[in-house]
Amino acid sequence: MKKYICPICGFTYNESVGIEEEKIKKGTKWKDMPSDWVCPLCSTKRVDFLEEAIDVALNEKVPFSEEGEASTLRKLSIKEMSALCSNLSKGCEKQYRNEEADLFKQLSEYFKNKGDFTKDASFKDLSNLIQKDLDTNYKNAKNVITKSGDRGALRALVWGEKATNILSSVIKRYDKKKNELLENTNIYVCEICGFVYIGDEAPKICPVCKVPNMKIVQVKRR
């Protein structure tokens, strides 16, 4: 018996379990599923599902670092520094260190408003970068990080790749339907993992990171 995974939201079809609600009996082979069957969570087509790979053996635990390790390999760009500082601000908030959180936020804003602004940009430009992430960057990163046994980094990749798949699908849908896609409905972003959802109401839980929808915020039209 095999399992098949939705590349967008991670829904898993298990042949030995089936899907009771859809009257798909346990033991139903993937190849015998209805051809028009789609993912019950996110409507991805059956042909896009991936067979589950067997997990590799447990990796060695990654050691904690001693003080003073060289922190990066290259200088971060101004925009990366902005993202780093906004995340450190959130980190301070979680530790109830409000003063530090404010200071990191100020730094993040400073970097955000600084430096290289592109003059024009299109969804096509975005789509090209997204495609490169999906075709190359995530695959390379997965190889390297799976070997290293760094579970935290692997977690970030798994969620990031799912969210990026969704970004790709959102832009493709926009390309086809243009403004009609959003005209009479809403758009939401999960504040924890970056999952984007278009629909009247946010899903109850985020299909990528499973956070309840109090963390899924609506992006208003301005």
Next chain:
Amino acid sequence: MHAVRNIRLCTKDCLCLYVCPTGATDTESGQIDATKCLSGCRACVDACPSHAIFLIPDEYPLQQKKTNDVKKALLTLSESKTRQEQLALTITKTSDDPIVRQLAQALSISNRLLAEDVLREAGYMLPQSQNVKDFLQSLLDTPQPEDFPIKTVEKLLSIL
């Protein structure tokens, strides 16, 4: 370890006022006075029916070591995500179509979160880690534009 209250979970049962041996919880701010709180006492933590009080450590674990390969792979992604954020922000500023701006805004927020997540995993999980201090120090050690907020960075270094 001292106690803090998550005011979002607090249901004002106020058992913490009753069980606290030092009166640290007796504040108007809704927070617990860290100077009065007894380290590791946790009487309020165990009493709270809404699990709104918990202990935060005075010292966090060291930053997890990240290999160069892992960092390199994550930084390739952070570069791409921040560029995407930038493109999306440019669209929000240059388009005169409200729906286009709305979509671009959502994409910029998503990409910021994706960039934050990979950077955090590239060795910057904890604000008080040596990596973060080294990063802040490097900002002071390199030439910066006139409007750079030196004082903000110095203050952070002194209190982290």
